[in-house]
Amino acid sequence: MKAYLGFLLIPLALLLAFAWTYFLPFESAKLPLPTVKTLKVPVSPDAVSPVMRREPAHVDLRALMPYDVEPAPRAVAGKAKSPFLVSAILVDGERRVVQIGSEMYEQGDTLADYKVDRIEPMRVLLVSHRKGGERLWLHMSKGF
Template sequence: MKAFIPYLFVPVLATAGWVAGAWLPAPAGPTLPSATTIEAPPLLGVPVPPPPEGEPVRVHMKALLPPATVPQASRQGEVRQEPPRVNAILVDGARRVAQVDGQVLTVGDRHGAYRVTAIETHRVLFVQTVLGQRHWIDVNAP
């Protein structure tokens, strides 16, 4: 019988909660903060006009984003970096390693403006990080 006693508390607690909810006043809802003016950081260089009375402050998303750090040459579609040269490739089961310009790289590593995307037994796939162009480069290709 002692093991049954905790189960008697479930209906008692449920009834007590219902009675307390019916007799106690409802809690007040949360109050939202309101901004009358907003000052943009001076580095953004974007003026934010004050909103009309009672309306929320609206800021363009570009004003909140950090400045783009894309090189000027890549904005025009020109990246003046030579494609990397693959010296050797080692494939051992699931492990794939490529020696590119004297550096040992695996899938996901970066080499200048290029990122290694895939390594096969005789070639490596590079993706230019700025322009998104794909380049398959063979081992010891001139």
């Protein structure tokens, strides 16, 4: 317990130093309090002058463009994306299950106009009933 007495002297010394400077009879030793200047407030809101409102500047952006600007290249149309999103494929021995959207399907189940024909570890084959046997491969999505 005696080892902590030295550490007790530090806050006691700080308290004495604060009391010594705060209660000194000398005015020069006390810290001055901040003073607040008075503000001239108008008597009524009508006395406030209206602020001039500035309208936004209208700039023609074509005037800022350089003369040798070429039009942006157009995108080449590719294959249409599938409306189905494969988020999980489970292959466990003979059982194969795929999660498309939020629903689970096995081989032979129907999905809209398609039948789940084959489930592989990274892709699923859907075959259409009505569209002349159109084959649609769905690949596992890269992430969420």
